[in-house]
Amino acid sequence: MAELNFEVQGRPGEISATTFREAIYFSVSLLREFDAAMSRKRLGSLKWYVERLHSNGSLSITFHSMQRTYKNQTTLPPDISPSVTSYLVSGFEDIEQKCVVPPYLSEFGLAKVRDLAHLIKKNGASGFRFGTQTKSVEVTTRSAENVGKLLPIRRTSIGSVEGMLEGVNLHRKPRVIVYHAVTNRAISCLFEPEQFMEQVKHSLGRRVVVSGLLHKNINGDTLRVSMESLQVVDEKNRFALPGRTEGLEDPEFSRTASTEEYLRSIRGR
Numbered sequence: 001m002a003e004l005n006f007e008v009q010g011r012p013g014e015i016s017a018t019t020f021r022e023a024i025y026f027s028v029s030l031l032r033e034f035d036a037a038m039s040r041k042r043l044g045s046l047k048w049y050v051e052r053l054h055s056n057g058s059l060s061i062t063f064h065s066m067q068r069t070y071k072n073q074t075t076l077p078p079d080i081s082p083s084v085t086s087y088l089v090s091g092f093e094d095i096e097q098k099c100v101v102p103p104y105l106s107e108f109g110l111a112k113v114r115d116l117a118h119l120i121k122k123n124g125a126s127g128f129r130f131g132t133q134t135k136s137v138e139v140t141t142r143s144a145e146n147v148g149k150l151l152p153i154r155r156t157s158i159g160s161v162e163g164m165l166e167g168v169n170l171h172r173k174p175r176v177i178v179y180h181a182v183t184n185r186a187i188s189c190l191f192e193p194e195q196f197m198e199q200v201k202h203s204l205g206r207r208v209v210v211s212g213l214l215h216k217n218i219n220g221d222t223l224r225v226s227m228e229s230l231q232v233v234d235e236k237n238r239f240a241l242p243g244r245t246e247g248l249e250d251p252e253f254s255r256t257a258s259t260e261e262y263l264r265s266i267r268g269r
Contacts, residue, residue: 001065002081003051004031004088005136007129008059014124015059023128024061026116030109031063034084034091037104037179037186039077040166040205044068046081085132092130092137099146100219103184106177107223110147117144153215153223160211161187161222162233165203176200178210178225191227199230207233 006027008020028048035044045068052062065081091102095113105113119125120141128139163181168174170193178187189210191200212228 001079002085003065003133004063004085005129005131006061006063007131008125009127009129010058010124011126012055012057016123019119019123019125020059023116023119023125026112026119027130028063029112030088030091030105030116031084033106033109033112034087034104035080036167037177037184038080038083038087040164042167045077046084082132086135089130089132089135089137092139092143095146095150096137096139096143099149101150101185101217101221101223104179104186106186107151107188109186110151114144114147114151117141117147120144150217150219150221151223152217154218155216157214157216158212159214159222160209160229161189161214161225162209163187163207165189165200165206165208165210168200168204176204178208180222181207185221187222187225189225189227191230196227196230203230203232209233 006024008015008023031046031048032044035046036042039045046065047068048063048065050061051064052060054060065079065084067076067079067081069076087102087104091105092113094100094102095110101110116128117139120127120139130137130139161178161180163178163184165176165178167177169176173190174193174197175188175190178189179185180187187210189212191197209231210225210227210229211231213226214222215224215226216222
């Protein structure tokens with residue numbers, strides 16, 4: 001079990017109930033996103049409960065975790081809650097202080113961070129604070145400003161990403177999340193269900209290479225891929241990818257050949 005302290009800063013009596021409710025919602029949503037990413041379970045492996053509510057010049061709530069149990073489950077998996085709370089705090093630190101995309105957080109998670117930070121200076125909230133027993137981070141309007149820099153797509157290139165494929169989502173634009181093999185960053189991979197649905201279903205939970213059009217942010221991080229090819233990595237007999245050289249360590253690469261030539265190669269045309 002782990003605990004996470006969440007503080008809504010502001011003058012007593014001036015923080016609206018709506019702001020407090022929305023702040024709690026975004027905080028729990030982010031806990032669930034980190035949990036789902038690290039446990040590789042769509043609903044996550046943890047439930048979050050209120051341990052304490054108190055006020056000391058601001059409103060503060062302490063969450064504690066409990067592991068989910070499932071029917072016919074005989075043993076509990078390892079408790080990842082300390083890692084989940086730690087990555088959430090360090091993730092906010094990455095965004096707030098370094099303006100970088102943290103591990104395990106998708107572009108949709110970044111949008112939740114932005115929405116949380118947008119509550120600051122509205123209806124009495126002057127800031128937020130997350131804390132574990134060992135570390136804490138202050139969340140200011142800078143987080144919203146930095147997410148505003150990190151989310152827009154600044155350039156595209158042809159290439160691929162390699163990592164674990166998880167979480168099929170068919171709402172609006174069908175997509176899966178691939179967790180980058182080196183950085184653990186969550187990359188949204190958009191796909192055409194008529195072309196890739198069966199492949200996607202059989203690749204869930206496996207290490208894959210997704211090739212296509214990479215959409216990158218201001219830092220050059222790939223946030224999204226328009227899928228043109230999906231291949232499962234055979235760890236015992238690694239396959240050769242178009243344009244990939246032996247010994248290449250970085251699983252994300254760009255192709256120097258023309259776009260038309262590369263797309264023909266991965267489509268098999």
